[in-house]
Each structure stands twice: as structure tokens, then as C-alpha cells.
Amino acid sequence: MEKVNCGKDCAFIVHEGKTPASAHNFSIKCYEGLKNKLCHIENVIEKQTTQQVMDNRLRLKVSIEAIKWLTFQACALRGHDEGPDSKNQGNFLELIKLLASYNKTIDDVVLENAPQNAKYTSPDFQKEILHVLATNVQKATHDEIRTAKFCLIVDESQDESKKEQMAIVVRFVDRDGNVKERFLDLIHVKDITSSTLKNEIMCSLSYHKLSVQDIRGQGYDGASNMRGEWNGLQDLLLKECPYAYYIHCFAHQLQLAQVAMSKDVTEVHNIFKTLNFIVNVITSSSKRHDQLQDAQIAEISYLIEVDEIESGKGKNQIRTLQRPRDTRWSSHFKSICSLMRLFGPSCVVLTDIATKGSTSSQKGDAIFALKHAMSFDFVIVLHMMKDIMWITDKLCQSLQQKSIDVINALALVSTTKILLQKLRDEGWQSLLDQVVCFCKRSDILVPDMNETYKYVIRTRRDKENITAEHHYRVELFIAAIDSRL
Template identity: 90%
Template sequence: MYNRLRLKVSIEAIKWLTFQACALSGHDEGPDLSNQGNFLELIKLLASYNKTIDDVVLENAPQNEKYTLPDIQKEILCVLATYVRKAIREEIGTTKFCLIVNESQDESKKEQMAIVVRFVDRDGHVKERFLDLIQVKDKTSSTLKNEIMCSLSYHKLSVQDIRGQGYDGASNMRGEWNGLQALLLKECPYAYYINCFAHQLQLALVGASKDVTEVHNCFKTLNFIVNVITSSSKRRDQLQDAQIAEISHLIEVDEIESGKGKNQIRTLQRPGDTRWRSHFKSICSLMRLFGPSCVVLTNIATKGFYIFSKR
């Protein structure tokens, strides 16, 4: 009975944190800390409002039956993920579906492939469901195809039911002969490939802007300034010092207000070809940091610093 209650509290805490997209573990969960992370602090909160729970969790639980270790948390998450995938599979049923796939590196530089299915449910509504996240050893089309086939087989989805493929424009994805879309077309001739409209629009905007000399020169200069200032840790420190000096002066002359969360130290944003919005953010960042950026560039010009880092 007590074990069941302890486990139930851990499950409910994990479900709530996962639904709210909150991290479970803290940086340090030592017993002497005032903040041990979201998971343990939530259990403490539940215990503070319910004496029955308080009597059986954390310090009041046996040493080997707390159900709070990271391994237990991961196991509970895996069980919850299995139930979510099962619900998605039941929602798809026997209908046809489309695949939306993207691969990218995570923070640890490991290649991961996300698989999303798009289908029409029994009520005639178009649904998109995140089905799987798979770590892949490389980004070759054959590797991606094999992993997709394994995932579909695991979820008891037939490749013959695929009616569309949506990827970006990378050669390993859209290649006419050996790309992922071509390999899947050999398995199912009805799996028509459509390039990602978001990427198409972004690349079209970037391409169109390059045909306008003034716009092209503007972003070329912008990218050059960002590269010069952010390519060196020394210059980034100079940018930060210049910001601090500017903010201190503006506060002193009562042009800006001070307070918690205000006047944060920022950095320049680099524009990217696949995200047109990043160009706008890059311009805004330079406008906000125009004064400090001028200080850094002046130092480079007058004190003889190298524009580019030494190779």
C-alpha cells in the first residue's frame, strides 16, 4: 500500500512536469540544498498539503524504496511514452498517412532524426503527431531509410500506406536517385515527395534578396560586422564591457530605468539562410548594440587588432 502511494506520487509529479515541459532534475539535488530541482520540490509541495503522502515519501520512505532516483524517473517516462505512442497508433488506425522527417544534431553533437506522421482521423480532421525520435549514426539516405522502416515496423505501420513524404531540400533527403525520398518511393510508389514549404519560402526570400543590390550589400555588411565582433572571445568581452558602460551612463542621465530583469547584457545575432526571421533579429540586435559595436570596431581600427582570429 505504501509503495503504491509513493510510486503514484512520483508518477503524478513526472506527468505534471512533462505536460508543462519542465525539467525534472536540478543541477544539484543534495539533501542540504534549499532547491533540489523541480521533481523533488514538487513532491515536497504535495507532501506539505497531504499528511498521508508526507508520511511515506522522501525522508519518511525506506532508503531503497523512495522511487525518486533518476533511473526510476527515466523508466516512468519510458512507460508514459509507450502509452502515448500506443494512443497515436490507435488514432491512425488503418488510414493512409504521410511522413514528415527532419534530422539535426543535439547539444552533444549526436545526430537525431524526428519522425512525424500526418493523417486524417475518423472524424475527417487532419492531425499531425510526433511519433519517434531516433539517434542515427550518420545522415546518409540509406541509414535514415533503414531507421524509418524499423520505426514503422515497431509501431505496426505499413510502408505501403505512406501517401506522402515531406523533407527539407538537402541532397540526402530529396536526391532523385539515391535520396531518402527515392529509396522510399521504391518501397511504395504512392509516397510522393513534397519539399518542405517553409524551407522553400525561406530560401526563395534569401535568393530574391540577393538579386537586389542594396539589400544584398546590407546583409553582407551586417554578416561581416557580426563575424568580426563575435569571432573572438576578447572582442565579445569588449562588447560586454561597452554595453555595461553605456547602460551605466544612460541610467546616470535618467534616460533608462533600472530594475530586475531590465537592461540585460546581449550579443549580436547571426543571420541564417534557412530562417528569414533570423535576418530581422540580426538587424534588431545590431540596432540595440549599435553604440557598443561601434566602440569595438573603433578599437579594432585604432589599436591594430586582427580582424580575423589567427589560424
């Protein structure tokens, strides 16, 4: 008897089955439907009316304008609670509500009045719009540069999520001869080795259609991975383009000089530690901050009564103490000025804490801070550094101007050195008179300048039988200026 291939024959029978649901019959039905023009996709899909298109465009435009405005103002778009029952749904949604409240046409098409699938308020939509805006800005930057030569300014730091981010800024001269700086890119890097940074920079320049051969300068800070002469980022880019000369940031160089100078003179190094401690003790809580303000009001009222100061609009403003920051050396100058301006009220607050503090540690910190603040050594170094840093702070501010170049920077440095030299040669007596007047007003004991100065701890370098004036003038005032010069 002849064998039958049951597997193939059975499969064909199932495919050609007599039921309407069989695959064969279903395919035939679809084919017949395709021949019917009424079933074509352009006839089946729902067409939107002209009004619906206009509503969608208006809805989209409102969302884009809100995103642009918040981004330009550096405001967050999202809120902590964007639910329908939230009283504050975040900047983005609240701004759309505000626009809708002043325009009924907008109110009719946004938020609750918009279709669920076309509100244009989702986080993904916001990110997409921001990406489009960023791309347009980068394209505009490329159109500005075109084939011109440019300089790179690069820095890296950690963000709030502890990820290393590298910022790239380009500096160039436009067609009108004006120096322009444009933020080009922000790149997440896995590590901060010079090779990694160099590869990411090359990829970014290639993406923005900028040639590495057009680089005519590099500007970084003084970190070894950036400025290293053998394997630093500046050396690796210099190998790619021999004209990409490296220039260490002028303001950062000055900051490093300030830090080194403060360590050369012991009394100057200690003054900033003491200053930071005093500021921390006084501003460590809102209660003490309020006490400082009350003390200022009382002092201003007294000085107005005795006709030492004048009252008027904009005068005698209530201020607070400035904290010094390690990465911003100019903040040390502001901190010194703020303490000198608020010296009396600060001592009042410290005295109150020393006598009425709730814990022994609070009292001890206040007594230690008050003891150093009321010493002649602290006051004279405070005044001395104010005069010196007033000169160098002008240089620091000038070096951060966009219009600065190497020639002007050297001229500013020379001018600053001349001013420091003049202060060294002619400024001592004026400084001493200011300090003595300040001490008498604050009830601080002024030592006899002709008496022998007594060192707290004598070292081999300290001379015997020197006068107090020699110590303060030569070993502090002149030494601090010479170190800085």
C-alpha cells in the same frame, strides 16, 4: 585379490556421510520440511498490511505526477548535486518536497519517510516511467491513425553529444476531418545515408503497427540524401509505396530563395555581413549591453521631452539587438528591424567604444562598424530590405502554419509576388523619402541624386556616367526585387 573402484565408492560414502552437513542428509531434511505446510513460501514471505500498500501507491503516484509535470514543461529531472546536504537537489526531488510541504499525508510517506527500497526516486525508476509514458503516447497516436492514410515528416540533426538523431512526425486527418500532427519517434542513426534512414523508418513504422503502404506524402528539407531523385530517401520510399509523393518543405524552399537572392545583389549580400558585425561588436559583452540600455533610456527621455513620442503603459520598452541566424532567414528581418529601432543608441555605444576602448582591436572594430553604419549606402539598403522582407516574412510565417496545403501555398506565393511587384512599381519614392528623413535625423550625409555615381570598384557590368538615383533605384532597389520575384 579383486580390485575395488575406490573413486565411485568414496564419492558415495561422502554423499551418504553420517554428519548432518552431508549432501544426502541435507536433502532429506529439506524434503521433510516441504511436507510441513508452515514452511510453504506463502506462509514464510512477509505480507504487507493494507496501510503499507496504500502508502506505496501514494508514494508511486506522487513520483509519477512529478515526472509527468516536469516532462510536460520540458524541464530536466536530475540535479547537479542530489545529496542530502545539497540546497538544490534538482527539479524532481524539489517538486516532491514542495508537494509534501502542502500535504501532510504525502509528507509522511515520501523521501526520508519512505523505506530505503521503495522511495521511487532513482534515475532508473524515472527512466522506466518516462518509457511507459512514451509508449502510451505512441499507442494513442496509433489509435488515432488506425488504418487512415498519413504523411511522414522526417528530419535529422546532431544532439549535444554529437550523435545523429532522426525525428519522425506523422500528419493525418482524424475522424472529425481535422489535420493532426503527432511526434512519433526519435531514433539514433549511425550515419545519415538515405538507405540507413529508410531502414530505420521502416522499422519504426513496423514497431508502431503502421503500414508503409498507407503513406501518402513525404516532407523533408532539400538535402541531397533526403530529396535525391535517384537514391534519396524520398525515392527509396517511393519505391515501397508509389503514392508517397515528396513535397519539399515550403518554408525551406522560401529560405533557399532568400539566400540565393541575397547573393545575386552584391550590396544586399554585404549588408547582412555588416549587420552581423555591428550586432556582434555591440552585444559582445554584458558591459556593452548595459551601455546600449542606458543609451536607449536617454534617447527615450529626450524624445518624450520634445513630444516626438508618447509615454504610457507598455510603450517605449527597452529592447536589445537581434542576432541573425543562418538557419532562420526570418531572423534577418528581425535583426534589421531591431537595428533600425535602436540605431541612435547603437551609434552612441560604438562611438564610446571607438574613443574609450581598452584595446586597439576593440577601437578598430568599433570605428569600422560605425563608419559603415553611418554611410548612406548602408542605410538605404537597410530600409530597402526591411520593406522587401516585411512582405516575404508574412509568407514565411504563413507557410509554417499547420493548416497550409499546396493550393493555399500557391495562392500565398501569388499574392506575395503581386505585393512585391507593386513595391517595385510604386515604392521607390516613398522609400527614398524615408531614408532621407532617417539620415537627416541621424546626421548622415545624403548624396545628390542627380550627380554621377562613383563606384568604389568598377566592373565591366557597371555603366559610365549614371546618376546616383539610377544606381540606387535600378541597380539596387529594382534588381533586389526582380531577383526575389
